[in-house]
Amino acid sequence: MRFLGLWRLLLLSLLHSPLLVCCSDAGKQDNPRLQLSHTDLRLRNNSAVFWDAGEGGAYQALLLDEDRGWLLVGARDHIYMLNSDSLKQPARKIHWPAGQEHIERCKYAGKNLSVDCANYVRLLQPFNKTHVYVCGTGAFHPQCTYIDLGHNLEKPTFRLLNHVGESGRGKCPFSPQERFTARLTDGDLYAGTSVDFMGTNAAIFRTSVHSSNQHYMRSEAYQDHWLNEPEFVGSYSIPDTHSLDDDKVYFFFKETAVESNQLDKRIYSRVARVCKNDIGGKRSLINRWSTFLKARLVCSVPEPGGMDTHFDELEDIFLLETKDPQNPVIYGVFSTSSSVFRGSAVCVYSMASIRASFNGPFAHKESPDYRWMEYKGKIPYPRPGTCPSETYDALHKSTRDFPDDVVSFMRNHQLMWEPVMPIHRHPVFTRIHTPYRLKKLVVDRVDAEDGQYDENFKTEEIVLEELHVFKTQSPILSMELSTKRQVLFVSSEENVVQLPVQRCELYGKACVDCCLARDPYCAWDGSSCTNYFPSNKRRARRQDVRYGDPWSQCQDMREGSEHAELKTVYGVETNTTFLECVPRSSQATVKWIFQPNLSQNSKELIAGEENLIHMQRGLLLQHLASANAGLYLCVAFEHSFSRTLARYELHIIPENQMSRAQNNHPGNHAASTLSFKELHLIGAGGLTADEYCEHFWYREKRRQQKLRSLKWKQVTENRKARVRRQNPPNEPLGGGETADFS
Ligand SMILES: *[C@@H]1O[C@H](CO)[C@@H](O)[C@H](O)[C@H]1NC(C)=O
Ligand SMILES: *[C@@H]1O[C@H](CO)[C@@H](O)[C@H](O)[C@H]1NC(C)=O
Numbered sequence: 102m103r104f105l106g107l108w109r110l111l112l113l114s115l116l117h118s119p120l121l122v123c124c125s126d127a128g129k130q131d132n133p134r135l136q137l138s139h140t141d142l143r144l145r146n147n148s149a150v151f152w153d154a155g156e157g158g159a160y161q162a163l164l165l166d167e168d169r170g171w172l173l174v175g176a177r178d179h180i181y182m183l184n185s186d187s188l189k190q191p192a193r194k195i196h197w198p199a200g201q202e203h204i205e206r207c208k209y210a211g212k213n214l215s216v217d218c219a220n221y222v223r224l225l226q227p228f229n230k231t232h233v234y235v236c237g238t239g240a241f242h243p244q245c246t247y248i249d250l251g252h253n254l255e256k257p258t259f260r261l262l263n264h265v266g267e268s269g270r271g272k273c274p275f276s277p278q279e280r281f282t283a284r285l286t287d288g289d290l291y292a293g294t295s296v297d298f299m300g301t302n303a304a305i306f307r308t309s310v311h312s313s314n315q316h317y318m319r320s321e322a323y324q325d326h327w328l329n330e331p332e333f334v335g336s337y338s339i340p341d342t343h344s345l346d347d348d349k350v351y352f353f354f355k356e357t358a359v360e361s362n363q364l365d366k367r368i369y370s371r372v373a374r375v376c377k378n379d380i381g382g383k384r385s386l387i388n389r390w391s392t393f394l395k396a397r398l399v400c401s402v403p404e405p406g407g408m409d410t411h412f413d414e415l416e417d418i419f420l421l422e423t424k425d426p427q428n429p430v431i432y433g434v435f436s437t438s439s440s441v442f443r444g445s446a447v448c449v450y451s452m453a454s455i456r457a458s459f460n461g462p463f464a465h466k467e468s469p470d471y472r473w474m475e476y477k478g479k480i481p482y483p484r485p486g487t488c489p490s491e492t493y494d495a496l497h498k499s500t501r502d503f504p505d506d507v508v509s510f511m512r513n514h515q516l517m518w519e520p521v522m523p524i525h526r527h528p529v530f531t532r533i534h535t536p537y538r539l540k541k542l543v544v545d546r547v548d549a550e551d552g553q554y555d556e557n558f559k560t561e562e563i564v565l566e567e568l569h570v571f572k573t574q575s576p577i578l579s580m581e582l583s584t585k586r587q588v589l590f591v592s593s594e595e596n597v598v599q600l601p602v603q604r605c606e607l608y609g610k611a612c613v614d615c616c617l618a619r620d621p622y623c624a625w626d627g628s629s630c631t632n633y634f635p636s637n638k639r640r641a642r643r644q645d646v647r648y649g650d651p652w653s654q655c656q657d658m659r660e661g662s663e664h665a666e667l668k669t670v671y672g673v674e675t676n677t678t679f680l681e682c683v684p685r686s687s688q689a690t691v692k693w694i695f696q697p698n699l700s701q702n703s704k705e706l707i708a709g710e711e712n713l714i715h716m717q718r719g720l721l722l723q724h725l726a727s728a729n730a731g732l733y734l735c736v737a738f739e740h741s742f743s744r745t746l747a748r749y750e751l752h753i754i755p756e757n758q759m760s761r762a763q764n765n766h767p768g769n770h771a772a773s774t775l776s777f778k779e780l781h782l783i784g785a786g787g788l789t790a791d792e793y794c795e796h797f798w799y800r801e802k803r804r805q806q807k808l809r810s811l812k813w814k815q816v817t818e819n820r821k822a823r824v825r826r827q828n829p830p831n832e833p834l835g836g837g838e839t840a841d842f843s
């Protein structure tokens with residue numbers, strides 16, 4: 102069952118991906134359908150709420166509590182508590198500055214007093230029912246403590262336990278700029294960060310939070326094959342089997358690749374993991390991970406001839422939970438480090454492919470003069486990377502019981518030979534030759550009648566085109582999605598913004614716009630494009646929208662182009678005139694149709710024709726001549742659908758008749774009666790809106806069915822293969838993967 106669940110989700114996310122769904126005209130399709138500026142967002146009611154009432158800015162950390170309705174914001178020297186229903190509600194705040202002696206030391210060490218020597222709150226993690234764990238840079242002297250929220254859910258306490266101050270080394274970076282990751286789970290904090298002033302000693306750490314227990318674990322320092330100038334992106338605790346002994350923490354980061362050619366320094370993205378019950382070795386690897394493995398995460402576009410385009414730099418990672426806690430779906434947004442072109446891509450990974458890499462061959466380097474190769478020698482038992490578990494082997498209760506050959510193998514073999522490939526071996530979304538990089542990603546699951554859609558929000562200055570959230574082009578520092586409230590919280594240096602994920606009304610007032618948007622958040626209710634909540638009641642309505650009668654309510658399409666009012670325009674011979682026409686959707690292609698007079702056929706005006714200039718906002722006619730007189734239609738094409746956006750009747754006034762022009766009444770209104778149908782047939786597919794929609798949904802349904810049967814076949818085959826491999830055979834299907842004793 103879990104495969105089926107996974108598949109439905111992914112399949113639909115692929116169908117929904119603009120790049121793969123529909124695109125013969127990929128370049129155009131890649132654009133977001135809606136482009137809103139910062140001003141648009143500010144002006145439109147309910148589109149966005151901006152909160153900028155904080156004192157120090159630098160809103161780096163967000164923590165959302167859906168049930169209790171608050172959003173904690175970690176900032177410079179402050180922690181704020183906002184109301185997640187509306188950022189307009191007053192905020193509460195805690196002042197938490199760095200110690201004066203640390204500020205002094207920070208300054209004397211040559212750091213920039215105004216930029217670096219403050220307490221940047223960078224970590225907020227739920228600790229228990231009443232407390233949140235919080236860490237800040239403390240002016241290059243990281244510190245951690247707790248925020249007490251109390252038991253009263255309506256009115257939380259919101260108080261800092263100042264007296265508990267704990268060292269933040271190995272939990273939070275020294276620098277406000279360094280990228281890091283940390284995850285608090287079962288009382289332990291797992292972090293990928295540096296532990297020194299210079300930021301050169303980076304490692305994956307585990308420190309105990311609640312107890313006086315001083316035990317810690319880390320990756321070996323200054324050893325390239327463990328970690329090589331890593332930049333951490335994310336970390337998650339993911340169970341591997343039904344046994345708690347097999348629980349692991351996964352890290353996502355990028356680093357300088359040791360295995361690539363030494364001469365050209367390449368960055369690769371990685372997924373790494375450690376066992377939660379790893380306590381290091383007994384004689385060697387003391388306080389060092391003895392189960393640390395890593396593999397390359399590949400996100401590339403296959404090209405004929407094997408010269409794939411690689412997106413090597415992981416920018417953000419998002420874990421989409423499924424019903425099966427062992428198998429969340431991993432979304433990564435990557436950019437390219439190529440000097441030739443800039444671009445970004447989103448790739449999706451299954452846990453199965455990640456586990457397969459960790460269960461596969463190890464990478465090996467004989468000595469400094471050799472190249473990295475696949476390790477073909479004997480692999481010790483228990484297989485390195487396996488978590489110790491009494492249930493598997495009574496001899497190995499903990500990692501300290503591992504035989505010496507396992508521990509010494511683990512000292513040199515962290516890297517797996519096989520990379521992790523994305524689902525379908527292809528990104529689900531790419532954007533290339535853009536002046537920006539995608540930096541952040543949030544994936545929401547939208548329950549729809551026939552499965553689940555994935556809504557990818559791709560953001561940053563990316564916001565750039567889709568939503569210019571911020572006035573200045575400041576990068577997004579953090580994002581939190583509230584599925585309950587259907588809003589996205591986005592933070593930057595200067596603001597926290599609350600954005601509804603549903604902006605259906607912005608798609609326009611026409612049924613067909615609603616349909617063409619194909620936004621799973623929106624549905625046509627008969628009179629407007631409205632928000633769609635995945636409740637049963639609305640679900641029925643949505644279904645109607647797809648297959649039933651309501652499309653006949655797309656009257657604006659049926660009745661033709663009457664709503665594009667005929668405008669009469671006068672131009673003076675040899676002068677210039679401009680016919681405005683701005684499509685609502687940026688995915689639409691605009692064409693101009695010209696009909697000189699009734700007795701003549703209409704023709705499309707091609708760009709570059711004599712005195713005509715096609716501009717983004719309309720048609721510019723220079724040096725007007727009498728031959729320019731006639732009917733002009735601005736038609737927008739999107740998919741196989743077309744419609745008239747504007748109609749102009751242009752009259753040319755001879756230069757020498759200028760004085761009489763105003764009385765010269767134009768009679769030829771008949772020209773405007775060119776019917777919508779006729780115009781329509783000019784379009785490629787010649788489909789009406791409802792035909793288009795029906796056609797579209799039908800096609801997708803068929804494709805789904807096809808893929809479903811295909812996938813079933815694959816799943817069954819996988820299972821057979823696995824059952825064959827599996828030993829002992831009574832191991833449940835979900836297990837086994839990590840406990841590979843081969
Ligand atoms: C926004 O709401 C205000 C007050 O309710 C109203 O006056 C204004 O016209 C609205 N603006 C838009 C663009 O709907
Ligand atoms: C500190 O940084 C700010 C902002 O970048 C800059 O304006 C200022 O000159 C810097 N101060 C020093 C002492 O470098």
Ligand SMILES: *[C@@H]1O[C@H](CO)[C@@H](O)[C@H](O)[C@H]1NC(C)=O
Pocket residue numbers: 228229230231232247311
């Ligand atoms: C949560 O943790 C704090 C800090 O250790 C402790 O004081 C508090 O009693 C704990 N609360 C609960 C409900 O366990």
Ligand SMILES: *[C@@H]1O[C@H](CO)[C@@H](O)[C@H](O)[C@H]1NC(C)=O
Pocket residue numbers: 673676677
């Ligand atoms: C051409 O149009 C411009 C702008 O409308 C106007 O100022 C100018 O006088 C016109 N020239 C003639 C010759 O009508």
Ligand SMILES: *[C@@H]1O[C@H](CO)[C@@H](O)[C@H](O)[C@H]1NC(C)=O
Pocket residue numbers: 697698699700701
């Ligand atoms: C239509 O245009 C053509 C060519 O410009 C011209 O010869 C013809 O007389 C026009 N007919 C009418 C009815 O204006």
